[in-house]
Amino acid sequence: MATLESAxxxxxxxxxxxxxxxxxxxxxAVEVAHLRKIYGSLVAVDDVSFTVAEGEIFGILGPNxxxxxxxxxxxxxxxxxxxxxxxxxxxxPHADQDQVHEIVGVQLQSGVLPAKLRVGEILEEYxxxxxxxxxxxxxxxxxxxxxxxxxxxxSLSGGQRQRLSVALxxxxxxxxxxxxxxxxxxxxxxxxxxxxLIERIRDRGVTIVLVTHFMEEAERLCDRVALIDHGRVVAxxxxxxxxxxxxxxxTVRFLPSGPFDDRLLTGLAEVSxxxxxxxxxxxxxxxxxxxxxxxxxxxxxxxARDVRxxxxxxxxxxxxxxxxxxxKEGALA
Amino acid sequence: xxxxSLSLSRARPRPRTARAAAFxxxxxxxxxxxxxxxVNMIGSIGLPVVLIVIFGELPSFHQSLPGYGGLILxxxxxxxxxxxxxxxxxxxxxxxxxxxxxxxxxxxRLSTTPVPPSWLLAAQVVVQLCIALTGLAxxxxxxxxxxxxxxxxxxxxxxxxxxxxxxxLFALGLLIAALAPTASSVNAIGxxxxxxxxxxxxxxxxxxxxxxxxxxxxxxxxxxxxVQAIQDSVQTGFPPAAPLLVLAxxxxxxxxxxxxxxxxx
Numbered sequence: 001m002a003t004l005e006s007a008x009x010x011x012x013x014x015x016x017x018x019x020x021x022x023x024x025x026x027x028x029a030v031e032v033a034h035l036r037k038i039y040g041s042l043v044a045v046d047d048v049s050f051t052v053a054e055g056e057i058f059g060i061l062g063p064n065x066x067x068x069x070x071x072x073x074x075x076x077x078x079x080x081x082x083x084x085x086x087x088x089x090x091x092x093p094h095a096d097q098d099q100v101h102e103i104v105g106v107q108l109q110s111g112v113l114p115a116k117l118r119v120g121e122i123l124e125e126y127x128x129x130x131x132x133x134x135x136x137x138x139x140x141x142x143x144x145x146x147x148x149x150x151x152x153x154x155s156l157s158g159g160q161r162q163r164l165s166v167a168l169x170x171x172x173x174x175x176x177x178x179x180x181x182x183x184x185x186x187x188x189x190x191x192x193x194x195x196x197l198i199e200r201i202r203d204r205g206v207t208i209v210l211v212t213h214f215m216e217e218a219e220r221l222c223d224r225v226a227l228i229d230h231g232r233v234v235a236x237x238x239x240x241x242x243x244x245x246x247x248x249x250x251t252v253r254f255l256p257s258g259p260f261d262d263r264l265l266t267g268l269a270e271v272s273x274x275x276x277x278x279x280x281x282x283x284x285x286x287x288x289x290x291x292x293x294x295x296x297x298x299x300x301x302x303x304a305r306d307v308r309x310x311x312x313x314x315x316x317x318x319x320x321x322x323x324x325x326x327x328k329e330g331a332l333a
Numbered sequence: 334x335x336x337x338s339l340s341l342s343r344a345r346p347r348p349r350t351a352r353a354a355a356f357x358x359x360x361x362x363x364x365x366x367x368x369x370x371x372v373n374m375i376g377s378i379g380l381p382v383v384l385i386v387i388f389g390e391l392p393s394f395h396q397s398l399p400g401y402g403g404l405i406l407x408x409x410x411x412x413x414x415x416x417x418x419x420x421x422x423x424x425x426x427x428x429x430x431x432x433x434x435x436x437x438x439x440x441x442r443l444s445t446t447p448v449p450p451s452w453l454l455a456a457q458v459v460v461q462l463c464i465a466l467t468g469l470a471x472x473x474x475x476x477x478x479x480x481x482x483x484x485x486x487x488x489x490x491x492x493x494x495x496x497x498x499x500x501x502l503f504a505l506g507l508l509i510a511a512l513a514p515t516a517s518s519v520n521a522i523g524x525x526x527x528x529x530x531x532x533x534x535x536x537x538x539x540x541x542x543x544x545x546x547x548x549x550x551x552x553x554x555x556x557x558x559x560v561q562a563i564q565d566s567v568q569t570g571f572p573p574a575a576p577l578l579v580l581a582x583x584x585x586x587x588x589x590x591x592x593x594x595x596x597x598x
Contacts, residue, residue: 076445077445078441078444078445098447101445101446101447102447104445106442106445108438108441108442108445111437111438111439111442112437112438112439113437113439114362114366114434114439116365116366116369116370117362117365117366121362121365122362124358125358125359125361125362126446128351128354128355128357128358129355129446129447129448130446130447131347131351131447168442172446172447
């Protein structure tokens, strides 16, 4: 749980650039190096670099207008970058676009389809575009759209439309899929269903690049996350490590059964700080903090009561790194 | 087996039959959409048929115009009504879907697949062409069979005139699709263009009754030239070169401009 004070903007003059390399031993599915895109005087994407390994779910997280979508549109070849290089499974999205279109699936933000076509008709059309398409019954089943096959697009709910849009990104059996804001506009249940679906698709060996401004989604799904703000990558790591470095770790708050010497805890490797809040004690640290604190107190004959553990999350990391509060409800529009 | 050989196998050009089948699927869905939203078919086939029947039933339309070589008013109106249906189709029916596809991001969506978005445009042209030919045939045959209009003197001339009229008007439709920012503005532009175009086609005053100045202007408008070429094919024989060249010229100019200004997103 994020504590209240951590949600307040915490401005730091120099945000540390953390970068975890892509898991070793796997071929890169996406290589983006020094990508730059300028619209007039606005630098939408500024020196963005990241690598996604095959089989990863990679998140691109940032507030609206951070340049996420522009970066992705450059990566898939919809826009020409002003500088930088992009390789998708070793291919150039412009020079090798015919091959790229065969093996890279794309779901664009707010995609709409003709109102008076049926689900099955749309899928049949897109299916015919690909050399080695997915089995349609299978895909409809996985996406929970089997019962909607004969329904007009306009009669679908927001969640069903979104799932159809994901289905179109996957109908060509891509080896790499870009999904832009795939759960925006979905209710919580539909969102969780979609997350499960993405995990199942990854289990089939598809590399997934997920653009989102929804924290929980990135935390739940992504192996690694790039935090983007003002067109720059401000951090790139696993969600857990980003969260851990946001506040130097976790916080334990408890009510001691009696007085004790602070040095009892400050001497522990896991503890970085100790504060008193009335009768309560707040200890900040890392690792197995709770165990270490309780064992040390126990050895001194003190019992900790009313114990509460707070660990920081991706949202805290975001606030710390960008000085901004990401709109958590953005996805509920 | 390896992913390298997989990407190599995918690098081979697709067989032509598979590409043709994919284009067939695009055409099929466009045809379904037109059938399910028949507004434009009503304008381009239904309305001309209704007009032909009404004019055909009016006794006053079967009198010959004094001083015009025995031309009967109804016969003067047949090419005008043929051209009216074609114009309704190309000003509204053709650009409407294309602009809304651009507006909805469907053209953009398609450009991330192995199929280029131009296929959707081509599929629309195919479907609308079928409607155009059907409409022209129904109006012409009805006028001859039910209301005694003359059998065309030059069927080849009529076919060529119709094809050139379709060419010029379709290119105009694509130009509107290129320039109209939204689907609703297609309607505004189409309705605005319809009135002067149809005036010079003779909808309110058949060309034979126009003063010389208006007739001269009419000769150089797309619909005026189309009516002239069709009427000559029916009444006298293979049409003179002038209206055919005017239509061919409009086709080239509009097509060039449409290509120049068309945006895919």
